[in-house]
Amino acid sequence: MSQDNTASTRDYRLTGPEAARAAERGLVSASWYQSPISRQRMKQLMQRRDGPALLDTAIWLLALLITGFGGYWFWGTWACVPFFLAYGVLYATASNPRWHETGHGTAFKTRWMNDALYQVASFMCMFEPHVWRWSHARHHTDTIVVGRDPEIVEPRPPSLFMMLLSLFQIPLLLKTMGGVCRHAVGKMDAQEQTFIPESEWSKVFLAARIWLVIYAVVFGAALYLHSWLPLMYIGLPILYGGWLSYLFGLTQHVGLAEDVLDHRSNCRTIYMNRVLRFLYMNMNYHLEHHMYPMVPYHALAQLHEEIRHDCPPPYANIGEAFKEIIPTLLKQRKDPSYFVRRPVGSSRPATDAHPQAEATLS
């Protein structure tokens, strides 16, 4: 259906007129709908554990090691191709949900484990750690609010050419390397300044410099060895293994409503098989994750059972989701105001009155 309150082409920049328009419409830092669930049950679901993520991480690292070794062993023959295809997906796709879950601090109970894996996974999926920590906080505050959310995957009208490039993560690679170079010389762009507090900039700059040193070492090794092999492990996987990450990203919100305050209208929950759920760290329960970001990935299926009666029906599999997403994207090329309206029951306000906090001290 068409959303009549949107102009045909909107300005998705965080520094454009849509930012002020979102504020005028009460869409900034607003209260979002939450399906009712008792505090007692929520406390159970929020509990943190180290065990599941330790096991997941061990399996993931072992799989990287085995596929990486296979690629090395068969390097120079066609037999290395399947190993690198698998290595690339494990490296560039599976690192993204690990970046995400550790960024929320919900993967492990132990904080340093979250922090350590966060840094490693950020590097692997090419998400600058401090920039994306802040951009993701904004994504949760103002999910798919135009002019506010820096993580809208496909602005309308979508460009098929850009989508094709995104399958190889080329826009991400260029944007990240541009950002890393800019941050390494101590500069932030205007959009980043809208969501990263100045007190955090030094961390952004330091991380960028460390990344550049790592890339310089890998490039140096490739030149020294006269071989592409070092780059097959670090650097190139984003191009040949990030495609599934992009597809996962499309399923989360693309084609659904913009500028609403109800995650049931702008997030998809999709049933997936065990392999995909392992790679994606259960982020297929995306509606649940947005509604209650405190619930760790290993409890999202249980949360889904608790609130599913109050949510639109989940998609049976990823194919069913794409059966909706692809025609929607094609329609949005001609009519950018078109979107899919999810069947959502009556909503109640998420919170009541807004008392002030007592003054805070730094």
Add this chain to the structure above:
Amino acid sequence: MNDQWIDVCAVGEINEEDVIRFDHGPYTYAIYRSADNEFFATAGLCTHESIHLADGLVMDHVIECPKHNGRFDYRTGKALGAPVCVNLKTYPVRVDAGRVLLAISV
């Protein structure tokens, strides 16, 4: 400025290792009971984006905000890392005759 002690609730109304919201006049507070049965109080809203901390998770001596998982040490109010950068204000709490009392400045 003098401290005034206000009655919050009965001791048993806060579970161990949990938090409740307490509104007084135009202000809101978070009142904590630790696993070792001590009581603490902080400002009720997260310093990042004014979300009620009482909907968050208490783990050891940390309160985790329900919106972006920002963490504070609720004993001192110290912000423990991004996205929370500003400390929480804390308030004295005592238990008297089975009631939790909160001191606020008047």
